[in-house]
Amino acid sequence: MNRFLSNATNKIDAKGRVSVPSVFRTVLSALDIKDLYCFQDFVFPAISIGGPELLDRFERQIASEDPFSPQANEMSLLIHGGGVFTKLDQEGRLMVTDFIRDFTGITKEVTFVGRSDHFQLWEPQAFEAMQAEAREKRRLRGLPLP
Amino acid sequence: MNRFLSNATNKIDAKGRVSVPSVFRTVLSALDIKDLYCFQDFVFPAISIGGPELLDRFERQIASEDPFSPQANEMSLLIHGGGVFTKLDQEGRLMVTDFIRDFTGITKEVTFVGRSDHFQLWEPQAFEAMQAEAREKRRLRGLPLP
DNA sequence: TGGGACCATATGGGCGTCAATGGGAAATGC
DNA sequence: GCATTTCCCATTGACGCCCATATGGTCCCA
Numbered sequence: 251m252n253r254f255l256s257n258a259t260n261k262i263d264a265k266g267r268v269s270v271p272s273v274f275r276t277v278l279s280a281l282d283i284k285d286l287y288c289f290q291d292f293v294f295p296a297i298s299i300g301g302p303e304l305l306d307r308f309e310r311q312i313a314s315e316d317p318f319s320p321q322a323n324e325m326s327l328l329i330h331g332g333g334v335f336t337k338l339d340q341e342g343r344l345m346v347t348d349f350i351r352d353f354t355g356i357t358k359e360v361t362f363v364g365r366s367d368h369f370q371l372w373e374p375q376a377f378e379a380m381q382a383e384a385r386e387k388r389r390l391r392g393l394p395l396p
Numbered sequence: 397m398n399r400f401l402s403n404a405t406n407k408i409d410a411k412g413r414v415s416v417p418s419v420f421r422t423v424l425s426a427l428d429i430k431d432l433y434c435f436q437d438f439v440f441p442a443i444s445i446g447g448p449e450l451l452d453r454f455e456r457q458i459a460s461e462d463p464f465s466p467q468a469n470e471m472s473l474l475i476h477g478g479g480v481f482t483k484l485d486q487e488g489r490l491m492v493t494d495f496i497r498d499f500t501g502i503t504k505e506v507t508f509v510g511r512s513d514h515f516q517l518w519e520p521q522a523f524e525a526m527q528a529e530a531r532e533k534r535r536l537r538g539l540p541l542p
Numbered sequence: 543t544g545g546g547a548c549c550a551t552a553t554g555g556g557c558g559t560c561a562a563t564g565g566g567a568a569a570t571g572c
Numbered sequence: 573g574c575a576t577t578t579c580c581c582a583t584t585g586a587c588g589c590c591c592a593t594a595t596g597g598t599c600c601c602a
Contacts, residue, residue, distance in 0.1 A: 253476075254476070255451075255476055255479055255480060255481060256477070256479060256480035256481070256495070257477050257478070257495075292464075293466065293469050294469070294473075363473070363476075363477040364476050364477060364479075365472055365473075365476050365477065366455070366472065366476050370477075377477070380473065381473055381474065381477065381478060384470035384471075384473050384474055385436070385438060385474060385478075387470060388438055388470070388471070388474070389438060389439060
């Protein structure tokens with residue numbers, strides 16, 4: 251099952267580290283991902299994390315349009331200026347930097363959220379709220395199950 | 397009869413496990429389902445459980461619309477972020493995690509409810525109430541049975 | 543038809559393994 | 573040289589694997 255699913259909340263320790271859930275680490279090693287590309291999500295107040303091919307995909311999308319267009323410029327600003335590479339330590343933890351804290355509001359705990367080909371870091375309560383909102387919207391729209 | 401029917405209530409043991417009713421396990425093995433996809437139901441305070449093809453169906457629905465649309469994003473937040481894969485232990489029990497408890501209100505007992513191609517986990521009284529309500533609504537509308 | 547053997551299911555619990563977390567020590571960068 | 577990061581090891585608590593027991597039902601045979 252090589253995709254990121256489910257959510258789990260872990261604590262940040264005194265050194266500012268947090269364990270990536272074992273299920274996610276399993277997926278990472280199954281996909282042979284060692285360097286993690288982290289960027290500020292386009293939609294939610296969350297950090298999205300995936301492998302280098304995620305960045306490649308974005309860059310291909312930029313390349314596919316006029317490189318001097320405002321859209322391409324904006325996109326580059328987000329994925330390059332708003333992205334970093336990081337690694338896990340050997341216990342599978344990652345550093346929660348100010349880059350992450352400022353954008354997400356994370357302070358003491360991190361909610362890891364699977365998004366199929368990548369996963370996200372959320373402030374726990376923000377995630378709860380956003381998920382509830384999404385569910386409510388869907389309920390109101392009255393969409394049938396597929 | 398390879399679909400999920402009827403309902404049954406079982407106890408959660410001291411370790412937080414509950415036996416899946418044997419009728420449901422029979423259906424699961426008839427459909428050759430080993431990994432269970434569990435997600436927070438869109439409508440009811442219940443956890444819905446089915447095979448991986450349930451998730452596939454949702455993903456096809458997402459893929460059919462603009463993948464960068466807010467709707468697609470919210471849908472992914474629900475089915476990826478709000479879904480987990482789990483397995484039964486070798487006695488056919490599943491762990492009742494906080495993920496399940498928080499969403500359903502389940503504490504000591506679980507009501508399993510067949511829903512044809514999937515089944516659900518309910519807090520027993522919530523199920524009773526919801527079923528009574530559904531029956532009443534239908535009676536008032538005077539819908540004929542087919 | 544009644545009794546008992548047998549079986550399946552639901553449930554309880556022991557124990558080993560692994561994940562999450564904490565903290566000291568070495569290494570690296572400014 | 574100090575601060576921050578990385579490596580290493582220890583602890584603990586949860587979960588999975590295993591086996592045991594109870595309860596109720598079914599089947600068979602006398």
